Amino acid sequence: MLANAAPALTVSGMSSYDAIIVGSGHNGMICAAYLAQAGKKVAVFERRGTVGGAVCTDTTKIPGYKIDVGSSAHVMIHQTPVLADLELSKYGLEYLEMDPWAYYPLPGQPGKGIAFYRDVEKTCQSIAEISPKDAEAYRTFVDAWGKLNEGVFDAFLKPPTPWNLVSTMFGRSLKGSDHMNMVRKLMGPYGQLVLETFEHEALRTAIIWLAAQSGPPPSEAASGDFAGWHAMYHQSGMKRAKGGSGALTQALKKRIIADGGEVFEDAPVKRIITSNGRATGIELENGDRHEAKAVVAATHIKTTLDNFLADCPDLPDEIRQRSKSLRVGNGFGMIVRCAMESLPDYPGFNYDNKGVGEMHRGLQLLCPSREALDAAYGDYLAGRPPEKPIPLVMTFSSLDDTLAPAGKHVMFVWGQYHPYELRNGEHWDDIADREADKLLAAVDEYAPGTSAKVIDRYIQTPLEIERLHGMLRANVMHLEMSFDQMFCFRPMPELSSYKIPAIKGLYLTGASTHPGGGVWGASGHNTAKLMLKEQKRWSK
Structure with a gap:
């Protein structure tokens, strides 16, 4: 199903674009929207009957109800420039504040619980009702880890080169702790960080359970910031897209079309076409082909490497072998x-x-x-x-x-x-x-x-x-969010720069890439910015 006018055809009978995006998850749509905004002729191809990937709301699963089929709470996208840059509120996107953004009812104690509000002081008041000492510890914890994670977030909005990581993550004041002690906590398990920071079991359990949503267990080494990231929720809050999680990707679809882009649904891709070390387009399951100067794979990295590039002579053998060892x-x-x-x-x-x-x-x-x-x-x-x-x-x-x-x-x-x-x-x-x-x-x-x-x-x-x-x-983060598959190791060092260097014009985005899963939009933002910076390399 085509979302707007029929594509222009080349002499060969194939439609031709500046960039084709394979997959319509929110990162792929964000990448496409930035490119279309910059005047590029863009097309998105989605295998399902509606865009959005895991950021999608369905009205058919339970008739009469709007049911999210993937993500629900939108958190860190609100600390990126994406929503403002693309002016998505003009395309029907409205967010509702969740406040408190989390609540922990105390087991066996009716009427008692811990409320986590966007306002730190209000949260501390809630904690103080069960543990005044932990309320003070929480205030210090949020301050220290908030400072560190502002730098981490800056790193998330750039390609994960070692220099970007060091200069943004550790080039800031780590208020509330000396540098080496904070590094120790980063490299330790998040369960240990919570245990040494707080005393009350209810608060410990609440923070650990929320941190566990990223995947690794509380005992995993180098996972400290899964708990430390808790501080950032007070900055961004947690929000709901009115009408369902899919309202985000529907607004992106409208933005892409408004800028002259095209969106194809019910259009599963069979393979990415390459020639002489360059991406040249895609072939659909129905045999249709579409040319492009650049292709963005906004799909699971193993789907990209093992399926879409299965017969590609330009993909190095070592990359194929590394794909087998990725930890899903x-x-x-x-x-x-x-x-x-x-x-x-x-x-x-x-x-x-x-x-x-x-x-x-x-x-x-x-x-x-x-x-x-x-x-x-x-x-x-x-x-x-x-x-x-x-x-x-x-x-x-x-x-x-x-x-x-x-x-x-x-x-x-x-x-x-x-x-x-x-x-x-x-x-x-x-x-x-x-x-x-x-x-x-x-x-x-x-x-x-x-x-x-x-x-x-x-x-x-x-x-x-x-x-x-x-x-x-069923890994909703695509790959395990362990240290050896994060930052400049995600999805593997050779592919961490949002592209496959051996194939010009072939780019990567989505949860398989830095900074990982969740409704961030950072990967889509970063891929688009890199493509626009490098457009002379793929637009010839």
């Missing part, structure tokens, strides 16, 4: 998307006349203890679903009444540490309902009766996540 991991988690009669009712808390409480606005962190998290991870390592899954609950209809019919709601329940490859003889298609029931039962332990309020549900097991999004083995 064994899945990440699963999610149950629910249409609801009403919102979860956490005992002891106050609600307005519509049943909406403060905690409903943010991520509801329902992890009973660090030991429970360790147990779930142990099951994951053993290749079986967690005996006691740990939910992270999102109820965005409390902020946005466009997501559900009047008086109804949506609830998304994410469970971490559900392995893609099961080693216990089971198959995800056979156990999807059972595991969804277990996740909802875990919510019931905090908010009794929640599962009885479910009208309908869409279950995304690890296998379903892979099928829908092409995220291999």
